[in-house]
Amino acid sequence: MTVTMNRNGVPGKYGAGNHVLEVRDLRVHYATPLGDVIAVNGVSLDLYEGETLGLVGESGCGKSTLAMSILRLVQPPGRIVSGQVRILGTDLVKLKDAELRQVRWDQIALIPQGAMNSLNPVMRVKDQIAEAIETHQGKRSPAELKERILRLLSMVGLPGRIYNMYPHELSGGMKQRVCIAMSIALTPSVIIADEPTSALDVVVQRVVAQTLLDVKRTLGVSMILIGHDMGLMAQLVDRIAVMYAGNIVEIAPVKDIFAEPLHPYTKLLLASIPSVKERKPLVVTEGLTHDLRRPPPGCIFQLRCPFVMDICREVVPPLRELRPNHYAACHLY
């Protein structure tokens, strides 16, 4: 599957060519005794300067594997089989480990799933952020470090007293904002945030989401936001890419995805959002996902699609531009 977007849906902002991240035909497999599981199946996408791209799909669809493989952090038995990940022209897939370490944090940073639990419990916040800075930029004077760390904490809406505290003295939302501060410590061009608000209560989710938006606006950083909360996505992202079984099946500006979803899977995802205004029966996507080691010939969604046709069982639908900047992979159109 290959798709190249020349613009996203924000008029005048994302002209052709100003993308910061290009993923091309990326394939990631997990080796199992019974054969390779195809976790990412030839994904291509572009991320534009200052853009936030939402990556949505159900658990196990390959969202997090795609994020980890963009940073080349997939662990065995996973491996990148083929493809390219270019950030500002540099192909990360080809870099040696030492070169890669330099690019990570410096140009592209990850806020991993459950990031707040990855903070070192026996190190003060100031020391953890200082370590991230000095590992990449060498020894800094104490005064400079302190000034930078306090500025970072202020950017994510945390008071200066956090500087001297340990993670266990912070709430979940505060810890998550410390992780966001660490991710922007070296002012990267791209941040990938993997479910940054999961495991937080609804009110704190909003605070953390707003922090991400503020950081994006202040630094002009581009962001890939992974999640499954479509409501949160609607407020935070410019475009949405919908993933199913390792494939991107639809990608479009966020307003178009909500106004006129094209792929049957996207329609089902949206129909499954509970409403507080009306009582409606829970929409369940029938059927089972195929065996990820042996994708069926034809459409990847055929076993669960209410509209499946004969052609769907034989021909893979290409991801095509069906409306301006709105791409979907489906034979219905």
Ligand code: SF4
């Ligand atoms: Fe459904 Fe066919 Fe479209 Fe696949 S190509 S989503 S099976 S209608």
